[in-house]
Amino acid sequence: VKMINDLNKNDRITNEEDTIQLGTIIGHLIDHKKLILSSMVMFALIGGLYSWIATPIYKADALIQVEQNTGNSILTNLSSILPDNQPASAPEIELLKSRMVLGGAVEELNLDIEVKPKNFPIIGRLYNKFTGNQQPNLPVISFNVPSENYNVEYIVKTVSNNEYELFLDGNKIFSGKVGERKEVNGVALYIADTTLTQGNTYTLKKIAEVTAISNLLEQLNISEKGKDTGIISLSINGSDPVKIKNILSVISRIYLSQNIERKSAEAAKSLDFLDKQLPEIRTALDESENKLNLYRQQKDSVDLSLEAKSVLDTVVQLDSQLNELTFREAEISKLYTKEHPSYKALLEKRRTLEDEKKRLSGKITALPQTQQEILKLTRDVQVNQEIYMQLLNKKQELSISKASTVGNIRIIDPAITNPEPIAPQSVLIILMMTIFGAIVSIVYIIIHTILHKGIQSAEQLEEMGMNVYASVPLSELQFDKTNKGGKLKAKRGILSEDSPADVTV
Structure with missing residues (x-):
């Protein structure tokens, strides 16, 4: 029985030791x-x-408004309640993310070139912070390498205030001067004309345009503010406050320009057509004038009779009206089919004018041969003049239309960088x-407490079968002196002599 009691005591003690x-x-x-x-x-x-x-991180942002195109209000209201209706700004957001827009920013700002000062990762930063010696940026205008050397790190060392050396894998490629483009074996570098600091070292890397566009897209944050507001927010974070502001400014400008160009594309195509037609019409006019003058010289300056002049004026007016109808038909054909009443009215008017022209042609054949020839040549001159003047007027109208074209995009807030960094938040x-x-x-x-458990009370010793004759309180004074003595080799005295009133004594 005693053995069983001892075992029970030991188990209870073990359980208590295992429980903290x-x-x-x-x-x-x-x-x-x-x-x-x-x-x-x-x-x-x-x-x-x-x-x-x-490194402090700054944030730049801009706001762009996409104005809704006016249209049929009933259709607009119906489309707004249809399921899975796409917001009007959604296509514009995707257009902002396109290679057409971002690629232009990459090319204009040389975002496919990475230039960084070469320093020790931590020690270099600490040294620059303590000394205030911030290495200036290297203004690289262009840097071209063979495609197989994309993402390969080159080293630029400044050897004087206007000279540098370019290295690859420790091998010197060439030496160059600022303000001059230098090219050797497909590697070309052009650094802006600036004053360099001798002894500085930079890492230089050329990345593929597609990679640069992807990197820029990852940095950009483009979203619509609110639901169906048409207000698009652009923001970007970076360590260079001027650079990120320029990035958003260029993206906004390219996006606005392409929107205006898209709206004025029709006028631009018409202008291109007129630019090709005007020289041909001018040549035809000169030729008709030369033929008329030559014929009059041959016939001793024969003049038209009053009847012939009347017929000529009428024919020229008819030709002018027919040419005007041709321009109107080109515009109407974009809006209506030939079955539309407006289109039918135009065709009916054309037939009436052509019938009148045929009737006058019968009068012309009744005139003497010389009068007929003079009338024909004079008519050619006047008709060509009318066509030429109409084309000139049309060109001026299209030029004004193109210049005054306004897109449905408006930059509300130009790009600006917050002067206070957003990170790190100290x-x-x-x-x-x-x-x-x-x-x-x-x-x-x-x-440490779990792994180094000890005797916490006298009761634990008694339960283990050990006799406890006395309990001595811990003396804080003796404990401190013991710790100090162990560390500083200090001389320890007798507690009863040092502190007779201590509870331990």
Whole structure:
């Protein structure tokens, strides 16, 4: 029976040892409060140091309005309630993300060229922060390499205030001067005319245009503000506040320009057609005038009779009206079919004019041969003059129309960069690191408590069958002197002599 009781006691003691009471854990945390505070301070300092040396990140934004095209209000209302109706700004957002727009920005701003100062990752930043020696940017205007060397890192070293050297894998490719384009074996570099700082080193990389467009698309944030507002927000983050502002400015300008060009495309095509036709009509006019003058010289300046002049004026007016109907028919054919009343009225008027022209042609055949020839040549001159003047007037109208074309895109807020960086957020980083330091130290203390359990009370010894004759309270003074003596080799005295009133004595 005694053996069974001893076994039960040992099992109970073992279970108690395996169970860590909450009060015990809290007590250990209080005992190690200095460790916790030290850990919090250390991690807070690390967070502050990171915030100090981290590269600040800025944000630029812009606002663009997409104005709705006016149309049939009934159809517009119906389309707005249809399921899966696409917002009007959705196509414009995709257009902003297209290679046509972003590719133009990449080409104009040389975003396919990456230039960075070459420094040690952490030590270099710390040194620059302490000394205030910020390495200036290298103004690269163009950099071309063979396609197989895309994404390959080149090294540029400044050897004087206007000279540099280009290296690849430690091998010198060429030496060059600022303001001059240098090319050797398919590698070409052009640095703007500026004053260099001797001894600086830069990394230079050429990336494919498609890759540069993809990188730019990842940086851009394009979204509609609200639902069906037609207001598109553009934003981009970056370490260079001027660069990100220029990126949004160029994207907005290219997008606006293509919208206007798309709206004025019809007028542009008509102008191209007129530019080709005007020289031909002018040539025909000159030829008809030369033929008329030559015939009059041959016939001793024969003049038309009053009757012939009347017929000529009428024929010229008819030809002018027929030419005008041709222009109107070209415009109406884009809007209506030939069965439309407006189109039918135009064709009927054309037939009437052509019948009248045939009737006058009968009068012309009744005139003498010389009069007929003079009338024919004079009519050719006047008709060509009318056509030429009509084309000139039409060209002026189209030029005005093209110049005054306004797209349905409007830049509300031009690109601007917030002067205050959005990252790193120093206060938040320090706070999070402080909390993290507290968590690390607390977890360490709890694990240490679990793995290093000891005797917590005299009752545990008695339950194990050991006799306890006395319990001596812990002397804080003796404990501190013992710790100091262990670390500083200090001389330890007798507690009863040093502190006779101590509870332990």
